[in-house]
Amino acid sequence: MDFSAIRKVRDVEVAGQRVLMRVDFNVPLKNGVITDDTRIRAALPTIKDVLARGGRLVLMSHLGRPKDKPEPAYSLEPVAARLAEILDVGEVTLTDSCVGDGARRVVLDLRDGQVAMLENVRFHAGETKNDEKFSRELASLGEIYVNDAFGTAHRAHASTHGVTRFLHTKAAGQLLEKEVEALGRLLGKVERPYVAVLGGAKVSDKISIIENLMSRVDVLVIGGAMANTFVKAAGGSVGKSLVEDDRLPLARDLMARAEERKVKILLPKDAVVADGPDATETAIVASNAVPAGRMSLDIGPASIAEFRDILSRAGTVFWNGPMGMFEKKPFAEGTLSVAKAIAGSAAFSVVGGGDSVAAVTEAKLEHGFDHVSTGGGASLEFLEGKILPGIEALLP
Ligand code: ADP
Ligand code: MG
Numbered sequence: 001m002d003f004s005a006i007r008k009v010r011d012v013e014v015a016g017q018r019v020l021m022r023v024d025f026n027v028p029l030k031n032g033v034i035t036d037d038t039r040i041r042a043a044l045p046t047i048k049d050v051l052a053r054g055g056r057l058v059l060m061s062h063l064g065r066p067k068d069k070p071e072p073a074y075s076l077e078p079v080a081a082r083l084a085e086i087l088d089v090g091e092v093t094l095t096d097s098c099v100g101d102g103a104r105r106v107v108l109d110l111r112d113g114q115v116a117m118l119e120n121v122r123f124h125a126g127e128t129k130n131d132e133k134f135s136r137e138l139a140s141l142g143e144i145y146v147n148d149a150f151g152t153a154h155r156a157h158a159s160t161h162g163v164t165r166f167l168h169t170k171a172a173g174q175l176l177e178k179e180v181e182a183l184g185r186l187l188g189k190v191e192r193p194y195v196a197v198l199g200g201a202k203v204s205d206k207i208s209i210i211e212n213l214m215s216r217v218d219v220l221v222i223g224g225a226m227a228n229t230f231v232k233a234a235g236g237s238v239g240k241s242l243v244e245d246d247r248l249p250l251a252r253d254l255m256a257r258a259e260e261r262k263v264k265i266l267l268p269k270d271a272v273v274a275d276g277p278d279a280t281e282t283a284i285v286a287s288n289a290v291p292a293g294r295m296s297l298d299i300g301p302a303s304i305a306e307f308r309d310i311l312s313r314a315g316t317v318f319w320n321g322p323m324g325m326f327e328k329k330p331f332a333e334g335t336l337s338v339a340k341a342i343a344g345s346a347a348f349s350v351v352g353g354g355d356s357v358a359a360v361t362e363a364k365l366e367h368g369f370d371h372v373s374t375g376g377g378a379s380l381e382f383l384e385g386k387i388l389p390g391i392e393a394l395l396p
Contacts, residue, residue: 001387001391001392001395002395003172003180003184003391005395005396006171006172006391006394006395006396007169007170007171007172007394007396008171008172008174008177009046009049009050009146009148009171009172009173009174010049010174011171012144012146012169012171014050014053014054014055014144015053015054015055015112016054016056016112017055017056017142017143017144018055018056018058018107018110018141018142018143018144019050019055019056019057019058019142019143019144019145019146020058020060020138020139020141020142020143020144020145020146020163020167021046021047021050021057021058021059021060021145021146021147021148021173022060022061022145022146022147022148022149022152022159022160022163022390023039023043023047023059023060023061023148023149023173024039024042024043024061024148024149024150024151024152024374024375025039025040025043025059025061025063025076025079025083026039026061026062026063026064026151026152027039027040027063027079029063029064029073029078032073032078033078034078034079034082036361037082037086038361038374039151039374040079040082040083040086041086042175042374043148043149043173043175044086045174045175046146046148046173046174046175047059047083047087047115048087049174050146051087051113051114051115052113054112054113055112055113055144056107056110056111056112056113056114057110057114057115057116058107058110058115058116058117058118058141058142059083059115059116059117059118060098060117060118060121060138060159061076061079061117061120061121061149061159062120062121062122062127062152062157062159063075063076063079063120063122064120064122065122066120066122066123068122068123068124068125068128069123070097070119070120070123071123074120074122074123075094075119075120076094076117076118076119076120077094079117080092080093080094080117083115083117087115089115092115092116092117093106093116093117094116094117094118094119095107095116095117095118095119096119097118097119097123097124098118098119098120098121098123098124098138099118099124099134099137099138099141100137103118103119103141104140104141107141107142118138118141121138121157121158121159126158127157127158127159128155128157128158129158130156130157130158130161130162131158131162132162134158134162135158135161135162135163135165135166136166138158138159138162138163139163139165139166139167140166142167143167143169144167144169144170144171145163145164145167145169145170145171146170146171146172146173147160147164147170147171147172147173147176147390147391147393147394148172148173148174148175148176149175149176149390150175150176150179150180150373150374150375150378150379151374151375151376151377151378152375152378152390153176153375153378153388153389153390153391154375154377154378154381154382154386154388154389154390155389155390156389156390156393160389160390160393161389161390161393164393164394165393170393170394170396171394172391172394175374176391178371179371179373179374179375179378179379179382180382180391182350182370182371182373183350183352183371183373183379183382183383185348185350186216186316186318186350186383187216187383187385190216190315190316190348191315191316191347191348192218192315192316193218193219193310193313193314193315193316194216194217194218194219194314194315194316194317195217195218195219195220195221195310195311195314195316195317195318195347196213196217196219196220196221196317196318196319196320197221197223197307197311197317197318197319197320197321197338197342198210198213198220198221198222198223198224198226198319198320198321199222199223199224199225199226199227199320199321199322199323199324199335199356200224200225200226200320200321200322200353200355200356201224201225201226201242201321202225202226202244203226203229203230203244203247203250203251204244204247206226206320206321206380207250208384208385209320209380209383209384210254211254211384212383212384212385213318213383214254214257214258214261214263215261217263217318218263218264219263219264219265219266219310219314220258220263220264220265220266221266221307221310221311222265222266222267222268223268223299223303223307223321223322223323223324223334223338224321224322224323224324225241225242225243225296225325226321227267227268227287227299228241228242228243228296229243229244229247229248229251230251230254230255230265230267231267231268231287231288232245232248232251233248233249233251233252233255234252234255234267234288235288236287236288236289236290237288237289237290237292238287238288238290238296239273239290239291239292239293239294239295239296240292240293240294240295241271241273241290241294241295241296241297242295266306266307266310267287268287268299268300268303268323268334269286269287269300269302269303269306270284270285270286270287270299270300270301270302270303271284271285271286271287271290271296271297271298271299271300271303272284272296272297272298272299272300272324272330272331272333272334273285273290273291273294273295273296273297274294274295274297274330274331275293275294275295276295277295277297277325277328277331278328279330280330282297282330282331284300284301285300287299287300287303297324297325297328297330297331298323298324298325298326298330298331298332298333298334298335299323299324299334300334303334304333304334304337304338307337307338307341308337308338308341311338311341311342311345311347312341312344312345314345314347315347315348316347316348316349317342317345317347317348317349317350318349318350318351318352318383319338319339319342319349319350319351319352319356320351320352320353320356320379320380321353321355321356322334322335322355322356322359323335323337323338326355326359332359335356335359336359336363339351339359339360339363339365340363340365340368342368342369343360343365343367343368343369344368348370349368349369349370349371350369350370350371350372350373351369351371351372351373352373352375352376352379352380352383353373353376353379353380354376357372357373357374357376360372
């Protein structure tokens with residue numbers, strides 16, 4: 001897909017126009033309070049640009065997974081309030097519903113440089129069904145459509161896909177552009193050696209990405225619970241570690257294919273083991289000799305040293321998936337060390353995936369990365385080589 005064929009919002013005359021913009025404001029909430037507003041801040045460059053140029057901005061987003069009807073717990077109200085605070089405007093009006101007369105009145109009242117927000121688009125079944133009538137109703141609220149919601153670009157929903165059929169002018173926002181540029185670089189000609197670090201819970205979640213990256217990278221570093229399946233497939237004992245026995249043949253096949261392609265697969269040499277995730281007593285053992293009854297929950301110090309060495313010499317690094325059960329302190333070291341090694345390397349570096357990005361931001365290492373992807377599933381699908389429907393829909 002040729003992204004350069006897609007218009008960029010900065011090239012669109014927005015003054016006096018109603019700009020209907022899909023953003024990803026699906027922020028984490030705890031008792032109605034936003035615990036992390038990264039997603040709101042990520043859309044600020046485009047929001048500020050449109051407002052500064054006199055656009056009449058109508059924002060729309062989903063939040064959580066309401067069941068096709070209004071549920072107060074999933075109202076975008078706290079998001080509208082936080083956005084008003086960040087933009088330092090008195091209030092960001094939130095419509096009662098994302099479609100209908102109320103919404104129409106609010107958007108018609110907008111003056112140049114003002115912003116309003118539509119209530120959660122997933123309060124209507126038409127959103128996830130990509131329903132034509134619902135898409136048409138959404139489209140009627142703006143003259144220009146902008147998509148800056150990279151995190152939902154892998155979904156063909158009304159607000160990311162259907163709506164584009166009913167608006168003449170459509171464009172990509174700055175966040176979307178930045179994501180496509182950075183992730184696109186990982187699929188093109190890169191500085192070598194190219195190292196992909198993959199971890200997380202399951203091989204089965206990451207098969208397509210392993211397969212697609214296999215034809216591009218020089219080294220595939222595997223950690224996390226995913227490594228257990230490879231270690232066992234290679235004949236090791238993994239005790240009662242999390243392992244996918246039904247994927248052992250797949251792991252063997254991937255290792256054989258890597259060898260054919262001369263791609264080096266690097267598995268952890270050692271592991272931090274314990275009786276279970278809540279245990280505080282840990283031991284270091286060889287990753288292929290985990291005693292029966294014990295669980296491998298992080299990569300060990302020898303693995304950290306080896307991974308660090310590879311990363312320090314890399315030209316390009318993509319990282320997805322924690323090296324261990326990093327949510328628990330005794331098993332966080334591997335993930336933190338890898339994050340630090342990548343942040344400190346001179347390589348062009350990208351991290352993607354909800355949990356991996358959380359680990360990076362928690363450690364305040366995001367500035368060490370060239371790109372921290374805001375899209376969990378979307379960035380992975382992009383790197384699997386898929387064409388994302390929300391991006392494709394922006395083609396003229
Ligand atoms: P991402 O969201 O970055 O794509 P995943 O969702 O694939 O990452 O994987 C993250 C999860 O994997 C975390 O909840 C983490 O606890 C778990 N995990 C990683 N290593 C292990 C392990 N050795 N044993 C059990 N769980 C693990
Ligand atoms: Mg995850």
